[in-house]
Amino acid sequence: MATMVPGEFAYFEGKYIPSVDANISIMTHGFNYGTGLFEGIRGYYCPSENNILIFKLKEHIDRFVRNFNILCMEVPETAADIENICVEVTKRSGFREGVYIRPLCYKSELSLGPKLRGVESKFCCYVIKLGDYCDIESGLDVAVSSWRRIADNAIPTRAKSTGSYINSALAATEAKQAGFDEAVFLREDGTVAEGSAMNIFMLANGKLITPPPNSDILVGITRNTVIELVQAELGLEVVERPIARTELYICDELFFTGTGAQVAPVRSVDRRIIGSGKPGPVSKELQDLYFRVVQGKVEKYRKWCTPVY
Numbered sequence: 001m002a003t004m005v006p007g008e009f010a011y012f013e014g015k016y017i018p019s020v021d022a023n024i025s026i027m028t029h030g031f032n033y034g035t036g037l038f039e040g041i042r043g044y045y046c047p048s049e050n051n052i053l054i055f056k057l058k059e060h061i062d063r064f065v066r067n068f069n070i071l072c073m074e075v076p077e078t079a080a081d082i083e084n085i086c087v088e089v090t091k092r093s094g095f096r097e098g099v100y101i102r103p104l105c106y107k108s109e110l111s112l113g114p115k116l117r118g119v120e121s122k123f124c125c126y127v128i129k130l131g132d133y134c135d136i137e138s139g140l141d142v143a144v145s146s147w148r149r150i151a152d153n154a155i156p157t158r159a160k161s162t163g164s165y166i167n168s169a170l171a172a173t174e175a176k177q178a179g180f181d182e183a184v185f186l187r188e189d190g191t192v193a194e195g196s197a198m199n200i201f202m203l204a205n206g207k208l209i210t211p212p213p214n215s216d217i218l219v220g221i222t223r224n225t226v227i228e229l230v231q232a233e234l235g236l237e238v239v240e241r242p243i244a245r246t247e248l249y250i251c252d253e254l255f256f257t258g259t260g261a262q263v264a265p266v267r268s269v270d271r272r273i274i275g276s277g278k279p280g281p282v283s284k285e286l287q288d289l290y291f292r293v294v295q296g297k298v299e300k301y302r303k304w305c306t307p308v309y
């Protein structure tokens, strides 16, 4: 991950204040128990418009506020307020390059005990500069993790909660220590879930296959975007079904999707070469289309782009 270069202002406790002053106490519930919920949203700099276009802002905020219910969170800011705050924080950064916007809701009370009801929550938001998160050109070498993906009924995977990222950190660290770029999580039943912070797609028998929303995954906004684009623009059938580990070894193409990862082709799994060992034609065509869409270059999908300035 790139070093964090924050925008000058963050939204904190109801106000826009200098990012360096947006700090919480060490006694904060969210810090002690991981009771936070967040989003990661990209803004793409579009040189021809000298503007930043935020990709699928509405969809991210919709997922965010719906998930408040899982963690019993209530804040005064509405979904519409939060959308405006994301735009405003980015605007106040003055950045004219790629950014990553991080709205966060956390249990803000200085209180003891891992409970969800009766603990006050607060909303905050910051923005940083962000380029590519992983190598999206040559393809990634990945390994199946010895860490299982947490089950949704242990720590809800469909909620992007701060505490759940211990699971991702363990898998990503193991993979990197062993010389791989990324991890693939299996579920307790041995089927494929996702990467450490990305969803997974496999091309097999001319169809694009991805694990279903009830398979201990974060139901990615990029995943939904790719499903729609592939069907509408590439004319491929998309199937949501469980994937066995060994299917990954024999598929034609494999790629990850995510706000950070974007569309990231995989060239090997557990040292087995996938396809030709280079990003395949479907992955490349999709990646190209995805970048044109997020940069606001495809009129039909311009509705997914929110200009900042």
Ligand code: PMP
Binding pocket: 040, 160, 168, 194, 195, 196, 197, 198, 199, 217, 218, 219, 220, 221, 222, 223, 257, 258, 259, 260
């Ligand atoms: N799974 C996990 C665990 C993630 O952290 C992410 C990144 N947010 C994704 C999938 C991809 O989700 P999205 O496309 O919404 O960024």
